[in-house]
Amino acid sequence: MDMDPFIDWAIEMLQFGYDTPQLLILAGLPKPTSFFETIPYVKGALNELRQEQRADDPAIVRLTGYIKEIAQDKDIEENLGELYVCYYGAYDKYYLLLDFFLLYLAWYSLMNSYSDDQNYWPGAKSENIRNIVVQRAKLWLEENNAFLKTVVA
Structure with missing residues (x-):
């Protein structure tokens, strides 16, 4: 990369x-x-x-919704893809999404190859990538809890 x-x-x-x-x-x-x-x-x-990060950015509400769904183990690949697209299109603005960008790349690499080699997320393998993504989403929500209270009801 x-x-x-x-x-x-x-x-x-x-x-x-x-x-x-x-x-x-x-x-x-x-x-x-x-x-x-x-x-x-x-x-x-x-x-x-x-x-x-600007609390009045309306996109944060939408992006946080994707992360909440991932944390609830819902539509992980689809939600991760949405976060990837948002980050890729505006990494200078949505730097809080870096981990999800890297996790998407790891997921994509693992799901589209015959090996468990990827360079995006240390320790991620095809058998544990889903759990890693869900756990990271939960941790992200915890880490950003105070910030999110000012943005999302």
Whole structure:
């Protein structure tokens, strides 16, 4: 997976006035960079920026609905696909969805190959990917509970 767009994103975020330690490190990584070198800084920067997600964004309500359905083990592949499309189309805006983007790529890779090799989510195999996705959705809802109370009834 090409991680260079995340470096570009970090540079843009700094230009927009955001300034966090993980964002600075990410922006300073040399290109081309590897997934495994970059992803900890991407996740760290996203965690630092979490409070910046706009609560008045109407799309957050819809996106949270997909995550809630995944957490309830409903239509996982379909809901994960919706989150993937939203993230892929606007990763600079919906950075809270990074894990679901990566989980979709892992799911797709595992379901469309004859091996359990994928580079998107550590430890994910065809026999456990569904459980990993459901557990991550539950954890995401817990981690964002305070934020979601201001957005979703």
